[in-house]
Structure formats: structure tokens, C-alpha cells
Amino acid sequence: MAAEKRSKGGSGNLPRAVVLVSGGLDSATVLAIAKADNFDCYALSFDYGQRHRAELVAAKNITQAQTVSQHHIMSLDLTWMGGSALTDNAIPVPAHTQADTAQIPITYVPARNTIFLSVALGWAEVLGANRIYLGVNAVDYSGYPDCRPEFLSQFQATASLGTRAGVEGQQIQILAPLITLSKKEIIIRGLSMGVDYSLTLSCYDPDAQGRACGRCDSCGLRRQGFEQAGEDDPTQYQV
Amino acid sequence: MAAEKRSKGGSGNLPRAVVLVSGGLDSATVLAIAKADNFDCYALSFDYGQRHRAELVAAKNITQAQTVSQHHIMSLDLTWMGGSALTDNAIPVPAHTQADTAQIPITYVPARNTIFLSVALGWAEVLGANRIYLGVNAVDYSGYPDCRPEFLSQFQATASLGTRAGVEGQQIQILAPLITLSKKEIIIRGLSMGVDYSLTLSCYDPDAQGRACGRCDSCGLRRQGFEQAGEDDPTQYQV
Numbered sequence: 019m020a021a022e023k024r025s026k027g028g029s030g031n032l033p034r035a036v037v038l039v040s041g042g043l044d045s046a047t048v049l050a051i052a053k054a055d056n057f058d059c060y061a062l063s064f065d066y067g068q069r070h071r072a073e074l075v076a077a078k079n080i081t082q083a084q085t086v087s088q089h090h091i092m093s094l095d096l097t098w099m100g101g102s103a104l105t106d107n108a109i110p111v112p113a114h115t116q117a118d119t120a121q122i123p124i125t126y127v128p129a130r131n132t133i134f135l136s137v138a139l140g141w142a143e144v145l146g147a148n149r150i151y152l153g154v155n156a157v158d159y160s161g162y163p164d165c166r167p168e169f170l171s172q173f174q175a176t177a178s179l180g181t182r183a184g185v186e187g188q189q190i191q192i193l194a195p196l197i198t199l200s201k202k203e204i205i206i207r208g209l210s211m212g213v214d215y216s217l218t219l220s221c222y223d224p225d226a227q228g229r230a231c232g233r234c235d236s237c238g239l240r241r242q243g244f245e246q247a248g249e250d251d252p253t254q255y256q257v
Numbered sequence: 258m259a260a261e262k263r264s265k266g267g268s269g270n271l272p273r274a275v276v277l278v279s280g281g282l283d284s285a286t287v288l289a290i291a292k293a294d295n296f297d298c299y300a301l302s303f304d305y306g307q308r309h310r311a312e313l314v315a316a317k318n319i320t321q322a323q324t325v326s327q328h329h330i331m332s333l334d335l336t337w338m339g340g341s342a343l344t345d346n347a348i349p350v351p352a353h354t355q356a357d358t359a360q361i362p363i364t365y366v367p368a369r370n371t372i373f374l375s376v377a378l379g380w381a382e383v384l385g386a387n388r389i390y391l392g393v394n395a396v397d398y399s400g401y402p403d404c405r406p407e408f409l410s411q412f413q414a415t416a417s418l419g420t421r422a423g424v425e426g427q428q429i430q431i432l433a434p435l436i437t438l439s440k441k442e443i444i445i446r447g448l449s450m451g452v453d454y455s456l457t458l459s460c461y462d463p464d465a466q467g468r469a470c471g472r473c474d475s476c477g478l479r480r481q482g483f484e485q486a487g488e489d490d491p492t493q494y495q496v
Binding site: 099129133139141166175182 | 333337368370372375376382383403408411412414
């Protein structure tokens with residue numbers, strides 16, 4: 019992939035898409051898919067007070083490596099709200115427990131995907147983009163309610179009613195191309211498109227050097243994914 | 258109404274509600290309704306880069322006068338996105354044009370209510386609140402797509418699917434008690450509950466002293482509302 023960044027303002031006559039890029043393995047793959055779908059990509063990341071701030075560095079590296087027309091990192095502090103191990107220092111990040119989809123884990127950030135999709139929706143309207151891509155998947159979703167397909171369909175219906183684009187008959191589509199894929203399948207798909215996973219960070223609790231803990235749910239799923247795909251995991255783990 | 262502020266952390270055993278308070282006439286009325294409905298109120302305002310920042314001062318004054326358990330003003334900069342006269346200095350605020358509901362006005366901020374409701378939803382989850390009150394109305398909504406009842410119903414369906422509360426069977430209700438009221442009716446209702454409208458600001462383009470312009474759509478609707486209600490308008494207008 020070309021390393022240079024396209025000038026702000028878009029690339030020619032391609033249709034535009036907003037792509038949510040968290041810095042993780044999934045969203046790096048989704049960005050590659052959006053580009054393969056021939057969209058002019060506008061990447062959006064959130065500085066929401068997450069403990070693992072190294073993921074914003076990863077997001078920056080991913081969008082630079084893959085070339086996007088613009089990458090905006092929006093400040094959107096959710097720490098004041100509390101309620102999640104990912105934003106509240108009083109709640110410890112649990113060790114890997116094997117994702118139990120019957121329980122919503124403490125790493126769930128209340129309404130996070132609803133909030134992030136809403137901002138993406140506003141930007142898509144301003145840009146005249148007709149797609150929003152995001153990297154959620156229902157197989158490895160660890161019980162997060164806002165990663166389910168039925169949530170995304172409902173959000174799209176809300177988006178149609180709540181925006182100028184929707185009222186004027188232009189649908190903004192919410193695309194989650196990984197929704198039914200396992201981590202193994204995501205990795206195989208990404209590697210086939212040349213995604214550099216050494217740039218991505220999945221860990222909920224990395225150290226100051228940005229190395230993954232190797233113990234949290236997210237590290238567990240990532241490790242297993244590379245193993246099952248029969249591919250080398252380029253991640254730097256602490257353990 | 259009592260002037261003292263309740264201690265952070267809620268008031269006894271009352272059920273909790275999150276109330277969106279913009280600083281305008283409508284949301285001041287809605288807060289009074291939520292309190293009359295016997296809810297322990299948590300007020301939420303947004304510093305989204307609006308030109309008329311005097312409205313945040315108004316929001317603070319309203320929540321102090323009416324007593325809430327907590328008032329959070331969240332920084333949520335939407336100016337980078339552009340696309341609205343309310344957040345983009347390159348787009349002038351138009352003079353009053355008599356609300357034309359067939360056209361979406363340039364003061365519409367893309368996906369604003371979707372974004373604000375999403376944050377309210379996250380906070381409601383953390384608080385265990387089962388209601389979100391907001392002051393939109395469909396009569397005077399000036400063509401904003403995200404002020405329509407069908408949008409709010411859809412958002413509630415999305416909220417049920419995207420949150421822990423929804424998954425666990427506890428519905429968070431979205432209430433817009435002004436949705437079918439005219440400005441005249443809102444004012445009459447608010448005055449009957451003792452709302453002090455001198456604390457509120459409706460103008461899209463106030464001056465440095467916080468005085469309303471008297472020319473924008475919002476000033477036009479407010480003035481007309483007080484006239485039709487046969488009540489004195491306590492607003493300080495420039496013209």
C-alpha cells in the first residue's frame with residue numbers, strides 16, 4: 019500500500035466512506051476492505067479517555083500506512099461517566115476468562131458504539147458520504163450488546179430518520195463486513211489484502227511501551243486467531 | 258423551587274432520569290416536568306463549540322434554580338465537522354424566515370440529537386436511570402429531522418438493543434413531553450410550574466452580554482410564543 023497521505027479534501031470522484039478506526043486488528047482490516055470496495059476513506063478515531071492510549075498511536079500508524087483522505091481523532095471524554103473497566107481506573111481490567119456471551123463484561127463501555135456511530139453519522143452527512151464502515155463482529159463480540167447485527171440494523175433505521183440525508187432519500191449505510199467472521203477468518207482476509215498487523219493493538223491493558231498484556235480477553239482472542247489461521251502473530255506480548 | 262443544590266449522588270429512593278438541558282426555554286420546561294413527574298434529575302449539557310456559548314451559562318443557572326442531583330457539561334467539539342451555521346463561523350446565521358418545515362435550515366447541526374441522546378443513554382445506563390427527557394418539539398421544530406417523533410421512537414428501539422439495560426429487559430424510555438405543544442402552550446405550562454424564563458436563552462446569535470438578537474428563527478418563535486400566551490417576555494433583546 020502507498021505510504022504517502024492523500025491531500026485533505028478527498029480523492030477524485032470516488033464515493034466517500036467514514037471508517038471507524040480504533041487501532042485494533044478488526045478496524046485495520048475494515049479500512050482495507052473499504053478501500054478495496056473503492057471508497058474514498060475518511061478515518062475517525064476517538065480519544066475517549068481509554069486506558070490503553072497506545073491504541074491511538076496504532077490508529078495513526080494504520081491510517082498512514084493504508085492512505086486515507088483525512089483522519090480525525092476526536093476528543094470525546096467518557097471517563098466522567100464511569101461504569102467500565104476501560105475508562106474507569108477504579109475498575110480493574112479482568113484477566114482472560116474465555117468470552118462468555120451470556121454475560122456482558124465489565125470492559126463494556128456504556129453506549130459506546132451508539133455514541134461513536136452517531137458522530138460518524140454527522141461527519142458522513144457533512145462529507146456527503148454514503149457509507150460508514152466499522153469493525154464489530156458478532157462471533158467474538160464478548161457479549162457487548164452494541165456489537166450485534168440487530169443493533170446495527172436499528173441504528174441504520176434511526177440514522178435514516180435523524181439526518182438530512184435520510185429525509186432527502188439518500189440512505190447512509192452502516193457496514194460491518196466482519197460481523198459474521200471469526201478472528202481467524204478476519205486475519206486471513208486482512209493478510210490477503212496486505213494489512214500490516216504489526217501496526218495494530220488489540221490489548222485492553224498494554225504497558226507504557228505499548229506491548230500487549232497477553233492476559234486480557236482481547237489478547238486471548240487475538241492469539242487464538244493467529245494460531246488458528248496458522249500465521250505468525252507479530253504482536254509484542256509482555257507474557 | 259428550592260435554590261440549594263442536592264449533594265452529588267442522588268436524592269433518596271426516587272427513580273432517576275437524565276435530562277438534556279440546553280439553556281433554552283424548552284429544556285428548562287422539560288426539567289420542571291421531569292421534577293414534577295417525581296424523578297431524581299441528572300442534567301446533561303454539551304459544550305459542542307456552539308457560537309452562542311451564553312447558553313451554557315443559562316443551562317447552569319437553570320439547573321441551579323431548579324435543583325438537580327448533578328449537572329454535567331460535557332465537552333464534545335463538533336466544530337471540526339462543519340456543516341452548520343451554529344458551529345461553523347464561515348456560515349452566517351440567517352435572519353428570521355418564518356419556519357418552513359419543508360426545508361432543513363442551515364442551523365441544523367448534523368446528527369446532533371442522535372449524538373446527544375447517545376451520550377445521555379450511556380449516562381442513563383451507568384446511573385441506572387430509566388428515563389431520558391429532552392425538549393424537542395415537532396410543531397416549532399423548524400424542519401430539523403432529528404426533532405420528529407418517529408426519529409425518537411426509532412432511537413428508543415436502538416437504545417434497547419445497544420445497551421446492557423435493554424438486553425437485561427430494562428427499557429430506557431426517551432421522553433419528549435413538548436413534542437406536540439406549540440411555543441405558546443410550552444410557555445403556559447412552564448409558567449404554571451414556576452419556571453423562570455428570564456434565566457433561559459433561545460437565541461442562535463446573542464451578543465457578548467448574552468442578549469438575544471431578536472432576528473433569528475429561534476428569537477422569532479420565542480417572541481411569538483410569549484405574545485400568543487399573553488405573557489410578558491422577560492428576554493433581553495438587542496432589537
